[in-house]
Amino acid sequence: MSKRRLSPSALRQMRKSKLRLVESLKHYEDKDSYDLTDYYFEKGLRKVYPYYFTFRSFAKGRWVSEKVLDVLTREFRSETVLDHARAIKQGRVTINGESIDEEYRFKNNDLLMSRVHRHELPVSDQKISIVHENDDMLVINKPASIPIHPAGRFRYNSLMFILAKEMNLKKLFSIHRLDRLTSGILLIGKNSHISKKIGDEIRAGLVKKVYLAVVDGEFPEGKTCCSQKINVMCPVIGLHCVDNSEEGAVCTTNFNRIFYDSSCNRSVIACYPETGRTHQIRIHSQFLGHPIVQDPLYNSDAWGSEKGKGGIDVNSRESIVRHLRELHANATREGNWRFRDQYLIDDNKIHKEKYTCEPNLQDCDDNEHKTVHKYYDASCPECQVKFRDPTFEEMEIFLHAYIYSGQSWSFKAPLPHWMEKYKQYLTEDLLYYMEDPFFLVKQDVENSISRLFSLYDSYANAISVNSSTDSKKYHDELKTLIKNIEWDLEDLDETVLIVKSNPRKFKINNEELNDRIQFVVDSRKTLEGMRLKLTPPKTQPNEVKSNKSFSNKNSFKSVKTYKYSKLDAYGEHENDQFFSQTEERQKLLIEKQDEELDMVANSIGKLKFMGHEIGNELDEHNVLLDDLSHEMDSSSAKLDFVANKMAKLTRLSNDKRQWTAILILGVSIFILMILLIIL
Numbered sequence: 001m002s003k004r005r006l007s008p009s010a011l012r013q014m015r016k017s018k019l020r021l022v023e024s025l026k027h028y029e030d031k032d033s034y035d036l037t038d039y040y041f042e043k044g045l046r047k048v049y050p051y052y053f054t055f056r057s058f059a060k061g062r063w064v065s066e067k068v069l070d071v072l073t074r075e076f077r078s079e080t081v082l083d084h085a086r087a088i089k090q091g092r093v094t095i096n097g098e099s100i101d102e103e104y105r106f107k108n109n110d111l112l113m114s115r116v117h118r119h120e121l122p123v124s125d126q127k128i129s130i131v132h133e134n135d136d137m138l139v140i141n142k143p144a145s146i147p148i149h150p151a152g153r154f155r156y157n158s159l160m161f162i163l164a165k166e167m168n169l170k171k172l173f174s175i176h177r178l179d180r181l182t183s184g185i186l187l188i189g190k191n192s193h194i195s196k197k198i199g200d201e202i203r204a205g206l207v208k209k210v211y212l213a214v215v216d217g218e219f220p221e222g223k224t225c226c227s228q229k230i231n232v233m234c235p236v237i238g239l240h241c242v243d244n245s246e247e248g249a250v251c252t253t254n255f256n257r258i259f260y261d262s263s264c265n266r267s268v269i270a271c272y273p274e275t276g277r278t279h280q281i282r283i284h285s286q287f288l289g290h291p292i293v294q295d296p297l298y299n300s301d302a303w304g305s306e307k308g309k310g311g312i313d314v315n316s317r318e319s320i321v322r323h324l325r326e327l328h329a330n331a332t333r334e335g336n337w338r339f340r341d342q343y344l345i346d347d348n349k350i351h352k353e354k355y356t357c358e359p360n361l362q363d364c365d366d367n368e369h370k371t372v373h374k375y376y377d378a379s380c381p382e383c384q385v386k387f388r389d390p391t392f393e394e395m396e397i398f399l400h401a402y403i404y405s406g407q408s409w410s411f412k413a414p415l416p417h418w419m420e421k422y423k424q425y426l427t428e429d430l431l432y433y434m435e436d437p438f439f440l441v442k443q444d445v446e447n448s449i450s451r452l453f454s455l456y457d458s459y460a461n462a463i464s465v466n467s468s469t470d471s472k473k474y475h476d477e478l479k480t481l482i483k484n485i486e487w488d489l490e491d492l493d494e495t496v497l498i499v500k501s502n503p504r505k506f507k508i509n510n511e512e513l514n515d516r517i518q519f520v521v522d523s524r525k526t527l528e529g530m531r532l533k534l535t536p537p538k539t540q541p542n543e544v545k546s547n548k549s550f551s552n553k554n555s556f557k558s559v560k561t562y563k564y565s566k567l568d569a570y571g572e573h574e575n576d577q578f579f580s581q582t583e584e585r586q587k588l589l590i591e592k593q594d595e596e597l598d599m600v601a602n603s604i605g606k607l608k609f610m611g612h613e614i615g616n617e618l619d620e621h622n623v624l625l626d627d628l629s630h631e632m633d634s635s636s637a638k639l640d641f642v643a644n645k646m647a648k649l650t651r652l653s654n655d656k657r658q659w660t661a662i663l664i665l666g667v668s669i670f671i672l673m674i675l676l677i678i679l
Contacts, residue, residue, distance in 0.1 A: 041125050058111055065106065066105060137187065183413075256272070258422070398418050
């Protein structure tokens with residue numbers, strides 16, 4: 001059954017009515033208003049006084065034909081079912097500007113509006129420090145717990161609003177994202193041009209990023225790479241997971257262990273994301289079996305006893321989502337779901353401890369209660385609930401954006417408080433592990449050499465037990481591995497040259513550069529020693545030939561003869577003949593190649609000569625063109641002079657004709673007068 005199509009005029013009329021509706025409801029938006037409420041600070045937290053706000057949203061595709069109460073309960077988890085039902089009954093929830101009941105079902109293009117008395121969650125009162133600022137860009141050290149943009153339970157407690165209200169920095173453009181619970185470097189553009197430019201550099205992989213993290217367990221030493229795909233697991237709570245199906249997004253994160261703290265069984269790691277997927281570092285570290293400390297989503301028992309190590313089964317995703325959503329529903333409001341005490345809202349049992357002062361508010365001398373009461377709404381369910389303050393452990397995870405480095409800029413954030421006791425383990429080679437090309441190859445060479453010795457031990461054991469099959473296999477593997485290491489050493493030579501050409505960028509002194517060169521030299525010596533071990537000693541001929549005369553009987557008797565001595569001699573002769581023929585052919589090929597190279601050189605010489613000739617002719621043409629241009633300029637000047645002369649002559653000739661006409665006219669008048677007198 002085909003859908004009925006609206007006529008163009010009907011569509012235009014629908015758009016006009018929607019625009020009129022939006023215009024008539026603009027006073028509910030309060031989008032750019034920064035004066036609806038104020039901040040106050042207590043116990044190390046930044047808090048926002050409650051204020052009135054209208055949420056507006058057009059109906060999404062998944063809402064169509066569903067009851068409004070069901071949609072509100074599922075999509076807006078900051079309120080309970082009773083809260084939403086009460087708001088609909090009181091008329092604070094409208095569709096297209098009109099009141100509705102709980103049974104109303106969404107239609108396409110419906111405009112949902114919900115007028116609420118908004119209570120924002122507190123964030124850390126840590127100062128937002130500016131790392132760098134110019135006319136185009138702002139670089140800040142974002143504290144954990146503060147979201148970048150207004151979302152969920154955060155608006156005035158978002159970074160953009162704080163910068164606008166307290167630093168008067170408005171109309172900013174975020175260049176990249178950081179999770180709310182993550183701290184560190186954040187790049188913000190002051191205009192759309194620089195935001196797009198640097199954003200394109202990040203998407204093209206031209207920006208190097210270094211994150212610091214503390215994870216549970218003993219992380220593997222050396223370089224660890226995770227390239228598992230990521231996909232959305234539950235969009236409602238922003239949950240993602242490893243998904244290597246076609247729907248998964250490709251992403252790669254490199255890790256390097258900095259230090260293992262055995263006292264608490266935690267590891268400090270440096271993370272080098274090559275892509276920028278949502279929760280990428282958090283998910284990849286969880287997949288490796290080392291979730292980030294204090295991560296409420298990916299370091300939870302909801303993922304099982306292994307906490308998601310190695311991925312999860314597709315069939316278990318539903319139970320994980322259900323478990324985490326129960327934690328959301330029971331422990332908090334949307335956005336920061338561990339902050340709320342588990343009070344049950346009951347119309348008959350109302351908690352007013354924080355917002356009211358009994359018995360008479362007008363007679364109350366408590367200035368704090370008077371100030372708070374200014375923002376109190378008796379019809380607001382949240383004003384009837386006593387909330388607990390979040391702990392500092394609940395407001396951050398141990399993940400910090402430490403360095404962002406582009407092609408012509410580089411910024412480093414101050415260390416977070418949880419890295420202070422580990423800062424002595426931070427070295428340049430670890431922090432620039434992914435940026436410095438030397439360390440991209442060095443670890444592979446070290447691992448390959450270690451494997452080379454292990455493989456040689458197996459080869460020696462196979463020889464000792466006279467296992468020709470195994471010894472041949474190990475011998476071939478060793479030769480292949482030696483070739484691979486030689487290629488890696490060639491790459492290391494190139495990286496040394498790159499670093500040597502620009503040591504300031506990589507912060508390398510001469511001592512460090514010499515150490516790198518020495519590493520390459522020592523590695524080559526190790527390969528040479530292994531190659532000598534694999535090369536068998538040159539076998540002596542079975543028949544000892546003597547230069548003495550065979551007439552000497554004793555000498556003749558001393559020569560040992562063997563059954564296959566003639567066959568060996570014949571084989572040696574054939575080999576010598578084969579090598580000599582091959583050598584002759586190679587000489588002919590080399591001579592032929594030399595002739596061809598000579599011909600190419602002659603051709604290049606001719607082309608070069610022709611190029612010089614053409615260049616000379618072009619120069620002569622340029623000279624002729626310059627002369628012609630000068631002649632044309634002089635001709636133009638002469639023509640202008642002639643034209644001026646002609647104009648003067650024309651003016652002179654015109655003056656003579658006028659006087660002649662006047663004279664003739666005067667004579668004619670005189671003759672007429674004489675005739676009149678005579679007659």
